[in-house]
Amino acid sequence: MWWPFNCGRPSEWRVSENALVTHLVTNGTVSDLETLYGSDEILQKYAPKLDEILPERFPRPLRLGSGHTAGSENDLKKEAPAESDPAPQKAVPDGPVGGDSGEESDDIVVESVTIEPPTEGKAEEVVHIVEPKHPRRAVGELRQFPDGSRHQAMFAPRDHRVPRLKVAAADCPADFFQQPQLYARTLFMAEITEWTEPGFARGRLSQLLGDTGSVDVEMEAILLEHGVDTREFGPQDLPACPPKECVFTIDPLTARDLDDAVSCRRLESGDYEVGVHIADVSYFLKQGVPADLTAAQRCNSVYLVHKVIPMLPRLLCEDLCSLNPAEDRLAFSVVWKLDTEGRVFDEWFGRTVIRSCTKLAYEHAQRIIENPDSEPGEEDLPPIDGGWSRKDIAERVLVLHKMAQCMRQRRTDDGALRLDQPKLCFQLDGPKGAPTGFYTYNQQDSNRLIEEFMLLANMAVAARILRSYPQLSVLRRHTPPQEGPLADAARLLKGVGLEIDVETSGTVHDSLQAMAAAWQAELPPQEAIARMAVVVNLLSRPMNPAEYFCSGVLTEAAQYRHYALSVPLYTHFTSPIRRYPDVLVHRLLAAALQYEPLEQLPPIIVQRLCVRCNEKKLSARLCSEACSLLFLAHMVDLCGPIRQPAIVMGVLDKSFDVFIPEMAISRRVYIDKLEVESVEFTKQTGVPRLKLTWRATDTEPSIDQIIELFTPVTVSLEATDMPLKFSTVALRPGAAVEGEGAALRPVERRCVPTAELDEA
Template structure:
């Protein structure tokens, strides 16, 4: 018998377990399938002795939906011959049928055209890809889009020229031949349902019902992340009361895990792991975000914690004797006021020849974190600390991160230091690396340092030991003057600065956000940034020289060419001349834009072509790919934050090896660590961004609850055929406004503008939008609607195959918009006509839907004809 244990606790009913009888053969088959799949997820593709992947076994000779996976040895052989290419797969958020694979061996991403070519790969998997004829793939894509357009327009292809555009044509196309490594321990948040729910772009309205068989064998799990397909849950792996309490389960967030994905099914199979709690609850939604980002929020194991020193630990004199003693130097930290893990400190002093000695001192985590210990293994697995609005999920236990390693004031601490000799212009003439012991004299905040820069001196409540406040102030001024010259020279040498907005919140005693505002970056932030950048560059140069084939470095690829070309074309249409040949020329183009509004929009649009920086092992790619595009430096690494980044821990170890003249580290091990650090850093960044959006939604929802209409200024940043995007500067929020969510009698699109004809006196709102959505939304520039419907159709077919009792699904065809003529004016009162284009300023109303997971911030432009 199989026992499913439930943790579900609801009013009036508590469910402990359910026993579902199964035959001995069923137990054996299911156990074998689960064990094989889990082994594959944890160890890479372990196949049967016949070299057949367990998911590719087809005992009943059913129709196959995908190609069989190649066996691991064949994959390795083909990778070595460059007949296959290894890379990480990213699924398109808008059109989930499409994906891209980034491979270090190629100069551009590989386009994966559809779900069949994706071959069961999920977001973040490392896959092996075979290249296909890009012209054929692209033509197939255009044919598919044209067919969808004809279907939407009742058989009338009104814009045949649009599908013949090749502006977005990729350089490479391919198909996944093997999943080399699945993302480990991945669970998915979402909702469980008997039927297949079809959400709109608001993800909250209607359902398409599919008839339920008398003896159901599966129910459906719909992940919150739309890039993850529906998961078929065998009924014995789901809550036993799902058919009695479907309404309850529609209001709770659950976690599911994929167990296997047969070659005969369009959808994977899985199990329900546990219930997180009610939709909209901040803690529940945060837990869902962490799960979806593959961030583990569990305590450190007892085995790992046994490797810590006692809390009363003090630096042995024998260790001090091995190090450069800097405890008499005027060293201090500058961090956010709430920081508790202080991993960098600085000092500066004027030399007799008029030059400066400048030191950057980083917490010596590697003294405590020894290689191959349980604590080191756990830190490597975590990869990075994750910073949420209300807390930090640390990479290291608090005894290290907040106490023994943290460079707290008036405490002796072990450090790894970089000390330069600089001239008054910030040019370096000499560099020293080594382990030190330091004693910080002050914990300064960015605000404290900014007060000095502004000429107001240090605040009276700042505590300084062993040194005078006047000398600390003088040091801050010296740092500021040097940093200005270094920053100016860096941009003159071709560095690029990108636009970003970070929100910060104040929370009440219940943990709810009371205020939301942009984090203000001032000169004090940039002061510290400049010296941390230089420390990272100096260390990268040292370890790459000493360990040419195994240095852990960080690179930043140039923008994706097809996206960069599209951005440049859009900017030119807006009247801005953009030179995208280098990072420096791009920066010069931005600086040449004098209008602040235009510049903001262009900088916002420029983010889309950019790629993420990533760690790599120096011996695994050619040297011309080492470049960090945004910084425009040939070598870069991460050294300055070992308390919160495992990559920095490895760089510390490599720097020590370089100073001691030790041999190279194992290249394969460093490559593996680099890949893991990339995955963990991306996951932490995703969790942080989504957590900020969650708290913004909660903050706005609280404002609404106080019966306040939330009206804010928005700027139109792009215009499409049936929608336009607006940006709300106050919250750094970009959202899309769909024509079919507004009370219009019609609209028309001309290149660069949308003309709308409003219903007089009717204000857009979420309630009105839900009524409008009784008809399916018209697709927007091949939006995710058709893809979502395709997926639901396939899910229905899967259920029909499993249940052998499903009826076909029929969809209503979307109505065509009413088209009217307009003149060139922005507003025409007599016809209730409004025209918008890029740079149009609008007042918009924000409404939050907390009944979906994750919560959604809806934006509606105000009707100017009320």
């Protein structure tokens, strides 16, 4: 099989030297195909390693289009077959591309064919699919064809990137053609088996998920659509472990995978020895074992409202690796000598055996910070092991808190930027029950304490591994924001009298601090908080996501820089239980410290791993956000319309966006769904504005309302005809927040797990 695509004139088409080249072929052909190339010397150098990784002999050295090949051009090209000739044979196993039908289904070699199209340019062939990006499957509904055919049915996918599929009758439910109405609201999973025509592909049904409108079915569909592997780990995934082997932790109250702990000891000099101790996952998770291969595919744990889909087997993440109290545990530690303001004058890296004396929650640490002169009572802290007292714990928390405050101030002075956004969470009726309330995560000092020391550890480890492995280090960078959209946001804010200096991350931070201080002095607290949330949201949109990368693929050290943290080097080291890049970093550090040799891969292969981790991190975030909206829709179904105060954050000609502070979500309100008799859209000094004229009612006269940035409104979240979907409707001015669903108030706000909100 071959897939032609236009590459321009042959002399203009080149393959990048030593790089991963991605060709995205769309519009009814094939999508997400990758071909790995390097210079001739690079491919020859890495040929043995590539042969180990790829299931088929990788053609090397390879050039297409310009006739640059090391061997005979005839070895890599064939003439296009005439129309009467049979189509070229596929060099792929039967079944869907990238599926489980063959031993080598993840890496597929396709026969080389060069096609001369009848019009402009030259068409090139796909030579090798190194790693399928799209799973070639989708969630959707089964329908009959308009002609009433009973030989095949039409599968309509939800994913717009996937074509409609022709599904053979034998693959459909037995009674589908007799009673298609029974399946009108049923979701299926289907896989592509063949794609040779633009309009339709051929496929097969692989799974019946259930009826739309079920939280479990919709959630499973979301996970499948984003390629999240939800299979349970089996015995083959568990490494051969020594007897249980096994300082204090500060984590969310319900946390079960404790991957970081801290220690603090006063020295005779008056300075302190502070340690960050991270679960030594790499001791158990050896490279290439089944659990490692699965973790390298998952790349991270996925946090949903009602459950966590772990990256590692639960025996590892909740037991052997988790730094549980009163148990000896293996750790990778970074230990510093610091003064009372957190300035480092010595550091040490190494493997350790630690024994945590207690498992503090953020709430416990926060109470200690808020009551520095009171010793915690027995009911204020969890049990403490090892002969330490509540006073010992409290003293160390306060010392670390003071250091963290000084360290954070120095980072801010150096230009660090924080754009904290709260997160919607739910109170459930049991572990898997219906939502009974909601609250928002908000940062507190206890979160920031842990964050500062995790940041310090990540920066220290980044410098250490780069010193030993300048071409292979797994680092994390944050490129500057998109200049155009950021300037547009600044102009919009200037139009309402707010000055934002967007020259650097530091100037953005200073502008936000000045704005927050002014609003706190002038406005009621809730209005000040809501306005700051809108500004932070507007400034977050132009920000690029931080990304993992291999140091060997970037030529300039300036490209390593982290914009938001305003530091030259950064990595992730502190969460190996839930992030695979941290596992890679642990292996690099272990090799740098000569604990064990490093199995070195070419930088281009390491970069491929980094790219996959970036993609999976995004998928995990999208799944988490979609799950929150799904549970909110479920709550609306159960409780009826929910009224909430909101604030306008964007205005269009036929709609406007609002931010709901108590839910930490933004929603769009459509004008045609409102009881208004006229709408007028204008733009003054770059600021869009709507004038709505609400219809008179039996009890209320007609009234005008101006909708612009920061306008307070009341909205109602209401169920729609679609199952587990809700719309956001603005209420006429003066409408009370109390109403149907008003009894559903936000429950107590809680501390947020730091690592889920920022770069720690």
